[in-house]
Amino acid sequence: xxxxxxxxxxxxxxxxxxxxxxxxxxxxxxxxxxxRLRRCEKALMQEYHPADEIRCPVxxxxxxxxxxxxxxxxxxxxxxxxxxxxxxxYFLAKKxxxxxxxxxxxxxxTGANGGxxxxxxxxxxSVNFFGGAIVAGTVGIAVGTAMGLKIKGSSSIAVTGFGxxxxxxxxxxxxxxxxxxxxxxxxxxxxxxxxxxxxPQHKRQARDNLSARVGAFGVETHSIFGNDATAVYDTLAYAxxxxxxxxxxxxxxxxxxxxxxHVGPEGDDDVGYRPAAExxxxxxxxxxxxLEKKMYEAGLITDEILDVMLEKIDAEIADAFAFAKSSPxxxxxxxxRMNYSPDESLADRLLLDAKPVDxxxxxxxxxxxxx
Amino acid sequence: MRELTFAESINEALFQVMDLSNEVxxxxxxxxxxxxxxxxxxxxxxxxGKERVRDFPVSESAMTSAAIGASLVGLRPVLxxxxxxxxxxxxxxxxxxxxxxxxxxxxxxxxxxxxxAVVGKGWGQGPQHSKSLxxxxxHLPGLRVAVPATAYDVKGLLMESILGEDPAIxxxxxxxxxxxxxxxxxPYRVRFGQACIFGKGTDLSIICIGVMVPVALRVxxxxxxxxxxxxxxxxxxxxPLDKERICESVAQTRRFVVLDPGWEAFGASGEIISVVCExxxxxxxxxxLRVCLPNSHTPMSSALEAMYYxxxxxxxxxxxxxxxxx
Numbered sequence: 001x002x003x004x005x006x007x008x009x010x011x012x013x014x015x016x017x018x019x020x021x022x023x024x025x026x027x028x029x030x031x032x033x034x035x036r037l038r039r040c041e042k043a044l045m046q047e048y049h050p051a052d053e054i055r056c057p058v059x060x061x062x063x064x065x066x067x068x069x070x071x072x073x074x075x076x077x078x079x080x081x082x083x084x085x086x087x088x089x090y091f092l093a094k095k096x097x098x099x100x101x102x103x104x105x106x107x108x109x110t111g112a113n114g115g116x117x118x119x120x121x122x123x124x125x126s127v128n129f130f131g132g133a134i135v136a137g138t139v140g141i142a143v144g145t146a147m148g149l150k151i152k153g154s155s156s157i158a159v160t161g162f163g164x165x166x167x168x169x170x171x172x173x174x175x176x177x178x179x180x181x182x183x184x185x186x187x188x189x190x191x192x193x194x195x196x197x198x199x200p201q202h203k204r205q206a207r208d209n210l211s212a213r214v215g216a217f218g219v220e221t222h223s224i225f226g227n228d229a230t231a232v233y234d235t236l237a238y239a240x241x242x243x244x245x246x247x248x249x250x251x252x253x254x255x256x257x258x259x260x261x262h263v264g265p266e267g268d269d270d271v272g273y274r275p276a277a278e279x280x281x282x283x284x285x286x287x288x289x290x291l292e293k294k295m296y297e298a299g300l301i302t303d304e305i306l307d308v309m310l311e312k313i314d315a316e317i318a319d320a321f322a323f324a325k326s327s328p329x330x331x332x333x334x335x336x337r338m339n340y341s342p343d344e345s346l347a348d349r350l351l352l353d354a355k356p357v358d359x360x361x362x363x364x365x366x367x368x369x370x371x
Numbered sequence: 372m373r374e375l376t377f378a379e380s381i382n383e384a385l386f387q388v389m390d391l392s393n394e395v396x397x398x399x400x401x402x403x404x405x406x407x408x409x410x411x412x413x414x415x416x417x418x419x420g421k422e423r424v425r426d427f428p429v430s431e432s433a434m435t436s437a438a439i440g441a442s443l444v445g446l447r448p449v450l451x452x453x454x455x456x457x458x459x460x461x462x463x464x465x466x467x468x469x470x471x472x473x474x475x476x477x478x479x480x481x482x483x484x485x486x487x488a489v490v491g492k493g494w495g496q497g498p499q500h501s502k503s504l505x506x507x508x509x510h511l512p513g514l515r516v517a518v519p520a521t522a523y524d525v526k527g528l529l530m531e532s533i534l535g536e537d538p539a540i541x542x543x544x545x546x547x548x549x550x551x552x553x554x555x556x557x558p559y560r561v562r563f564g565q566a567c568i569f570g571k572g573t574d575l576s577i578i579c580i581g582v583m584v585p586v587a588l589r590v591x592x593x594x595x596x597x598x599x600x601x602x603x604x605x606x607x608x609x610x611p612l613d614k615e616r617i618c619e620s621v622a623q624t625r626r627f628v629v630l631d632p633g634w635e636a637f638g639a640s641g642e643i644i645s646v647v648c649e650x651x652x653x654x655x656x657x658x659x660l661r662v663c664l665p666n667s668h669t670p671m672s673s674a675l676e677a678m679y680y681x682x683x684x685x686x687x688x689x690x691x692x693x694x695x696x697x
Contacts, residue, residue: 141437146440148440357523
């Protein structure tokens with residue numbers, strides 16, 4: 001049976017999560033990452049109004065924690081992670097500091113981008129993380145980084161995270177084609193959460209077979225239930241390894257679902273774009289609860305262990321808030337200069353300065369030839 | 372003195388910069404074939420190979436995004452668009468990513484991508500093979516925009532942009548490709564934001580862009596016969612704009628005309644006039660004049676082309692009328 005949003009809900013409660021065969025440490029780390037991410041998102045949502053000190057659009061990840069959890073365990077420091085706007089999970093997966101994320105959302109000088117980017121456009125070059133809010137925009141960039149990594153003979157890979165909406169864009173398919181054509185070390189990670197804001201996939205795409213369509217370009221694809229954290233991790237680990245070995249790009253489509261509205265702490269269910277039963281299904285098949293159940297059964301986690309974990313997480317979140325709120329706002333001296341580089345060192349080193357020459361203006365203008 | 376054509380000069384610039392830095396790539400449709408985009412990329416593939424000289428698919432958007440991505444790992448891609456009109460597919464990559472990459476990263480990350488865009492003119496290129504759009508690109512923060520007129524300038528500006536850290540668009544008008552100047556063999560730079568001035572006449576400043584430079588120089592010579600002595604300001608780049616030299620020139624002459632190979636409305640000519648008037652409006656002896664393309668797309672028929680594009684005769688006519696009125 002082909003996996004799709006329809007068949008997933010139809011097949012009832014998900015019961016296939018397994019922690020057997022997985023290293024205990026890894027399972028704990030996956031779990032802790034998801035819990036940390038969710039608590040971080042919930043704290044931000046709680047704090048957002050009425051304080052209104054976070055003054056930018058924020059696209060929360062609640063419900064979609066397992067893909068970034070998996071990535072957090074397989075991404076190397078030297079790998080590049082690209083993302084769209086729903087990026088908190090990917091940012092943390094790259095081990096970027098929570099403080100830098102919060103301060104950026106608070107528009108402070110100490111934010112990852114000094115208050116220039118905000119949540120949806122955040123980047124952190126020191127950990128090779130780059131996000132941006134124009135859908136499908138970073139997919140082509142990731143492909144280019146993969147091209148560059150291959151040219152340099154690097155064993156690092158480029159990973160690009162996006163939603164199924166990115167496949168509405170032509171630029172997405174251009175990027176996929178080039179990745180296959182040049183056999184590039186890029187891992188495409190699609191979190192198919194069914195909705196582009198209010199609009200469901202079947203209203204926008206002629207066929208619900210994204211993996212098959214990508215596969216038709218010559219990419220190896222994997223379509224998985226995205227709330228099964230160990231299965232997601234397993235697939236990502238396999239795929240990253242294979243991409244790293246130079247066998248070309250791989251595409252993973254992880255079916256998942258966001259609990260909250262498209263943007264902001266405010267819900268948007270009053271728009272009536274999605275069935276209550278659908279949301280209920282996905283909440284009941286939450287990636288954290290599914291894994292947690294197995295971990296309790298196996299004695300891998302207890303209430304005590306969880307309490308310690310939560311204390312640590314909550315302390316980190318509180319610290320991030322305190323840091324953000326107490327950080328200064330940025331100032332501007334020269335608006336134009338912020339858009340250009342002050343560095344001319346390479347040209348300084350390699351090029352002589354020009355001296356004026358004469359020009360004979362009576363030469364013939366060229367008549368265009370075809371090539 | 373050694374002379375090269377505009378096209379040969381671009382070719383030499385690319386050879387030299389690819390020798391100077393292993394990080395330079397050339398991407399574009401048909402760049403690896405012998406015709407080499409009007410002779411500008413001929414021979415590069417044979418010397419530098421398929422990793423560095425890539426015949427890219429007809430996917431301008433992905434090509435531009437890929438260039439950004441490659442620059443993040445230290446490469447310096449040069450993109451070649453055989454016709455500027457084709458690069459419209461890549462506007463999102465340019466506007467939403469390339470131009471603002473440095474800004475949004477708070478200066479921590481740059482994208483040193485150079486885009487070469489060739490502007491068609493004549494022989495019935497028509498509305499979809501003739502656009503220049505230098506004004507659009509100059510309006511966008513974060514890009515450097517050059518409109519070189521001479522073989523000498525194009526090599527210098529191209530090397531400067533490829534070895535510089537900012538994204539740059541070099542707009543090359545095809546009509547100039549066979550024109551020669553002396554071109555030094557050594558790698559050299561023409562800096563952005565540096566206009567150059569031909570002549571020392573103090574009656575009139577002719578401020579011109581790209582393909583209008585030879586026209587301006589011809590007009591200046593014709594004006595001498597009418598006892599009007601002009602100095603010709605070749606802007607060479609629009610972003611940054613050499614406001615200082617423009618104003619210096621007009622401060623001397625008190626009269627200026629702008630020749631812009633773009634549409635009149637909302638274009639570079641308006642910006643230049645504004646830049647001058649903000650400083651010198653009270654000192655001008657005549658209202659500014661501009662001669663641009665009419666606010667119309669470009670026709671194909673040679674009869675219409677002849678009416679569409681300003682020539683030295685039509686520009687001279689406009690200037691003489693203007694001076695008599697004033």
